[in-house]
Amino acid sequence: MGYNTENLFFIVTLLYHKDYCMATVNSLLSLSKNTKRHIMPFFNLSLGISVFALSLLVFLPFVALVFTASDLGMTGFWQVINEARVKHAIYLTLKTSLLATVTNLVFGTLIAWVLVRYEFWGRSLVNALVDLPFALPTAVMGISLATLYAPNGLIGQWFMLFGVRIAFTPIGIWLALIVVSLPFVIRSVQPVLAEMSVEYEEASAVLGANRLTTFGKVVLPELYPSLLMGGGMMFARAMGEYGSVIFIAGNLPMKSEILPLIIIGKLDSYDVAGASAVALFMLLISFIILFVINALQWLFTKRMGGVL
Numbered sequence: 001m002g003y004n005t006e007n008l009f010f011i012v013t014l015l016y017h018k019d020y021c022m023a024t025v026n027s028l029l030s031l032s033k034n035t036k037r038h039i040m041p042f043f044n045l046s047l048g049i050s051v052f053a054l055s056l057l058v059f060l061p062f063v064a065l066v067f068t069a070s071d072l073g074m075t076g077f078w079q080v081i082n083e084a085r086v087k088h089a090i091y092l093t094l095k096t097s098l099l100a101t102v103t104n105l106v107f108g109t110l111i112a113w114v115l116v117r118y119e120f121w122g123r124s125l126v127n128a129l130v131d132l133p134f135a136l137p138t139a140v141m142g143i144s145l146a147t148l149y150a151p152n153g154l155i156g157q158w159f160m161l162f163g164v165r166i167a168f169t170p171i172g173i174w175l176a177l178i179v180v181s182l183p184f185v186i187r188s189v190q191p192v193l194a195e196m197s198v199e200y201e202e203a204s205a206v207l208g209a210n211r212l213t214t215f216g217k218v219v220l221p222e223l224y225p226s227l228l229m230g231g232g233m234m235f236a237r238a239m240g241e242y243g244s245v246i247f248i249a250g251n252l253p254m255k256s257e258i259l260p261l262i263i264i265g266k267l268d269s270y271d272v273a274g275a276s277a278v279a280l281f282m283l284l285i286s287f288i289i290l291f292v293i294n295a296l297q298w299l300f301t302k303r304m305g306g307v308l
Contacts, residue, residue, distance in 0.1 A: 062283065065276050065279055065280050065283065066280060068272060068273060068276040069273060069276040069277045069279075069280045071273045072273050072274070072277055076273075076277075077277050077280075080274045080277040080278065081277065081278070081281055084254070085253050085254060085257065085262065086259075086262055086278060088253075088254050088257070089257050089258055089259045089261070089262045090259060090281075092170060092173070092256070092257070092258055093239060093258045093259045094239075094285075095170075096170055096173045096174045096177055096238070096258070097177060097235050097238035097239050098235070099174050100174055100177035100178045100181065100234070100238050101181075101231050101234050101235045101238065103174075103178055104178055104181060104182050104184070104185045104231075104234055105185055105227060105230075105231050107182070108182055108184075108185025108186045108189060108230065109185065109189050109223065109227070111130070111182075111186050112185075112186045112189040112190040112193055113189075113193060115127055115130075115186075115190060116190060116193040116194050117193070130182070130183050130186050130187070131183055131187075133179055133180045133181070133182065133183055134183055137243065138180060138241070138242070138243025138244040139243045139244070139247070141176070141179060141180055141243075141244045142176060142243060142244035142245065142246060142247030142248055143247050145167075145172070145175060145176055145179065145244065145247070145248045146167055146172075146247040146248040149166040149167045149172060149175065149248065150167045150168075151165060151167065153167065167248050167250070168248065168249065168250030168252070168256060169250065169255075169256060170255075170256055172248040172249060172250070172256070173245055173248070173249050173256060173258060175248070176241070176244045176245050176248050176249075177238040177241055177244075177245070179244070180237070180238075180241060180244050181234040181237045181238050181241070182234075184230045184231075184233045184234040184237065185227070185230040185231060185234055186230075187230070188226045188227070188229050188230030188233070189223055189226050189227060189230060191226075192222060192223055192225075192226045193219075193223070196219070196222055200218050201214050201218060201219065204217070204218050224300045225297045225300050225301060228293050228296050228297055228300070229293065229297065231293075232289055232290065232292075232293035235289060236286050236289055236290070239259070239282060239285065239286065240259075240260060240282065240286075241260070242260040242261070242264070245258060245260070245261075246261065249261070259278060259282055262278055263275045263278050263279055266278065
């Protein structure tokens with residue numbers, strides 16, 4: 001095998017100056033490590049705009065809410081929260097939101113499982129219909145539910161034969177919260193199921209586990225973080241839902257009146273401080289929920305990472 005004269009000369013020169021070449025390479029590597037490069041152009045400007053937008057849209061309204069509610073003082077704040085109508089609305093809102101969350105965690109996971117694991121005619125249509133509650137105005141959804149489940153409605157009249165009244169009761173609130181917030185759970189669980197390999201389920205079946213054991217021991221632990229996120233977002237949405245509930249709840253004090261309706265009622269009576277106090281209480285509950293969800297997600301992620 002022969003060597004070209006120019007290539008041989010280049011190799012000899014490189015070997016002769018190898019120390020200088022290595023020093024140059026090390027300098028370039030050090031410079032590249034110490035220099036922070038960002039893919040997005042004008043990173044500092046983009047970061048500043050993002051922080052300003054978040055402050056203007058999220059932080060400042062929260063500060064304004066606290067400032068308005070502070071006019072009552074701590075004593076006045078707790079007096080508003082301890083009003084009989086407010087306490088009942090808090091209890092009803094928390095109860096219906098929690099029941100709707102548990103219901104959607106079960107049925108949302110089931111629907112996501114069917115959409116991911118099974119092939120059937122019309123699956124794309126069903127998958128598109130999942131997002132329908134997000135696309136429709138909440139008022140339209142509320143009117144539709146009230147029309148269907150009213151005592152003389154298409155579905156409600158059949159329940160009335162058994163003495164079950166759905167519309168204008170807490171049951172109607174629970175139903176409305178289920179409908180408007182179901183996509184949160186489905187869209188949180190669906191991508192995780194799509195990425196899970198079926199081989200784990202097949203290996204569990206080969207080892208003698210039945211389907212229920214396979215789902216509880218193999219599939220469900222992988223879904224915990226997404227279920228927590230979807231359930232948390234759904235609960236927070238249900239706590240503040242207004243548009244779809246007012247048409248089917250009946251808005252009866254001490255019976256079917258929820259917290260957002262209390263806030264609207266106080267604003268209508270020009271009690272801005274009282275409305276701000278109730279809204280601040282709802283906001284504190286949402287913050288607690290988000291904190292607990294993030295803490296549980298961190299624990300599950302750490303535990304699963306330790307196992308893996």
